[in-house]
Amino acid sequence: MSQMILSWSLLVAQVMLGLAMVGPLWRVLRGPRAQDRVVGLDTLYVTGMLLVLTFGIRSGTVLYFEAALVIALLGFVSTAALAKFLMRGEVIE
Amino acid sequence: MNGAADLPLAVAIPVAILLVLGAALSLIGSIGLLRLKSFYERVHAPTIGTSYGLGCVLLASMVFFTVLQTRVVVHEILIGILVVITTPVTLMLVTRAALHRDRLEGNPEAPPPVPRTPPED
Amino acid sequence: MTQRAMRWILPHPILSTGLLLMWLLLEQTLRPGPLLVGLVVAFFGGHALGLLQPERMRIRRPGLILRLAGRVLVDVARSNLAVALVVLKPRPERHAGFIRVPLALRDPNALAALACIMTATPGTAWVEFDLEDGELLLHVLDLVDEGEWLRIVKERYEQPLLEIFQ
Structure with missing residues (x-):
């Protein structure tokens, strides 16, 4: 019984998170402006991290946690670098 | 689903609710990113996902692994702290960059900079 | 010694x-x-x-920190609901806008905490802070009453932060 509840709720959550990636993906591809693309990419990172966490619950191993942590860190660094690029036109100065 | 079969129902139901709630919140944030009209409005949408959307999924994961492994598993808090601290930094950088670009282009949507009185000698 | x-x-x-x-x-x-x-x-x-060489952080009144944390949790939940409603059921009369809030906070740690609070709340976004004249530019998604938002930021968040950090 509890297995059925969990696997169905996981399925629903994963489908919703998958759909939640459409909005940011649209903003990354279509903009309209560069800052929209950056915010889209940042949201894409967070949603992807949530999806990885749900995969972790499905598989019952804590290994996915590390992947989620790395995604969160990379998302932060890349968004910060992109924002700096928008501001100055270059990352390294 | 290893070992989830012997999870008590009283744990499985809250975990399921938290999971669906978290995913639904980030889906709403994503819809907001699509629907809202201007950039400054769209900046608000993803913070639904990074506040309670993330919180719900992390809490579900913590409860699930704590019961499954019969020991306290709270390392998900680290992701929570990391995201709570880094989201303001990234969003602030992006909005400031957007403001800077809009002001350079003379976009009427952006508020003008504070008029500064020149320093007196 | x-x-x-x-x-x-x-x-x-x-x-x-x-x-x-x-x-x-x-x-x-x-x-x-x-x-x-x-x-x-x-x-x-x-x-x-x-x-x-950061400035030494002095934190007072741990009880107040807990109260502020609880208040922020409730406010963020409320704001989540409000923004979710705005997204799902757009109202034509809603308008977003910028407001300027003069702040008395100067301590960098306190400002960082305030920035975390304002950004974690989905209805408000921290846009720009001018350290010289201490003016904060906020963007509010559902701007009904400017004075109300000013009061929320000043009284609900700034006042406790002032007491905690200074």
């Missing part, structure tokens, strides 16, 4: 404790080996921060 020794070992006790906790959470154990490595990380982390 003992106080000076403590200062030397732990120049930034809060940071060092945080680092040790983070290390133990990552290792997920209390065995002596990882604990020792964590203590070393905490020691060097505190001294590395000392090289950056």
Whole structure:
């Protein structure tokens, strides 16, 4: 019984998170402006991290946690670098 | 689903609710990113996902692994702290960059900079 | 003398404790080996921060911190609902806008905490802060009454932060 509840709720959550990636993906591809693309990419990172966490619950191993942590860190660094690029036109100065 | 079969129902139901709630919140944030009209409005949408959307999924994961492994598993808090601290930094950088670009282009949507009185000698 | 020794070992006790906790959470154990490595990380982390010469952080009134944290949790939940409604059921009369809030806060740590609160709340976004004249530019998604928002920021968040950090 509890297995059925969990696997169905996981399925629903994963489908919703998958759909939640459409909005940011649209903003990354279509903009309209560069800052929209950056915010889209940042949201894409967070949603992807949530999806990885749900995969972790499905598989019952804590290994996915590390992947989620790395995604969160990379998302932060890349968004910060992109924002700096928008501001100055270059990352390294 | 290893070992989830012997999870008590009283744990499985809250975990399921938290999971669906978290995913639904980030889906709403994503819809907001699509629907809202201007950039400054769209900046608000993803913070639904990074506040309670993330919180719900992390809490579900913590409860699930704590019961499954019969020991306290709270390392998900680290992701929570990391995201709570880094989201303001990234969003602030992006909005400031957007403001800077809009002001350079003379976009009427952006508020003008504070008029500064020149320093007196 | 003992106080000076403590200062030397732990120049930034809060940071060092945080680092040790983070290390133990990552290792997920209390065995002596990882604990020792964590203590070393905490020691060097505190001294590395000392090289950056941050202002010494003084935190008062831990009870108030807890009250503020609870208030923020409730407010963020409420704001989540409000923004979700705005997204799902757009109202034509809603308008977003910028407001300027004059702040009395100057302590960088307190400002960082306020920035975290304002950004974590989905209805408000921190846009720009001018340290010279202490004016904060906020973007509010559902701007009904400007004075109401000013009051929320000043009284609900700034006042407790002023008491905690200064």
